[in-house]
Amino acid sequence: MTIAEAIREADRLKPNSFPAEDKLRWLERLELRLREEILERCEGTLPAWSPFGTGDLSRALQVPAPYDEIYVHWLCAQMDYYEREYEGFNASNAMFEALFRRFRNAYNREHRPRTGEKHYQ
Numbered sequence: 382m383t384i385a386e387a388i389r390e391a392d393r394l395k396p397n398s399f400p401a402e403d404k405l406r407w408l409e410r411l412e413l414r415l416r417e418e419i420l421e422r423c424e425g426t427l428p429a430w431s432p433f434g435t436g437d438l439s440r441a442l443q444v445p446a447p448y449d450e451i452y453v454h455w456l457c458a459q460m461d462y463y464e465r466e467y468e469g470f471n472a473s474n475a476m477f478e479a480l481f482r483r484f485r486n487a488y489n490r491e492h493r494p495r496t497g498e499k500h501y502q
Contacts, residue, residue, distance in 0.1 A: 382449040384408060385438035391456035399460055407459045409433045415443055419485050422494060448484035451477060
């Protein structure tokens with residue numbers, strides 16, 4: 382999934398007035414969280430990190446299908462939170478957290494932890 386696809390799908394599901402810059406910042410925060418909490422803890426090399434820019438909308442996000450809906454639920458949760466729609470936030474965030482855990486568990490099953498690091502769930 383690309384940045385543009387995630388934003389387009391979230392906007393389709395939850396029409397809103399948030400600017401693209403906010404959504405880019407939210408996606409960037411999630412990408413950094415995924416790198417820090419999951420991807421960097423396992424063996425293998427990751428591409429160098431570069432911040433998102435407004436011209437980067439075709440950039441591929443890190444989480445592959447079938448877990449890539451994580452981005453849509455994350456964006457919807459952020460929009461609900463900042464709109465003070467807390468029931469919607471709770472539902473969107475629950476979906477996000479479930480996908481986050483499923484992706485983390487699948488990734489950890491398929492990749493070895495870096496040597497010397499504890500790998501707890």
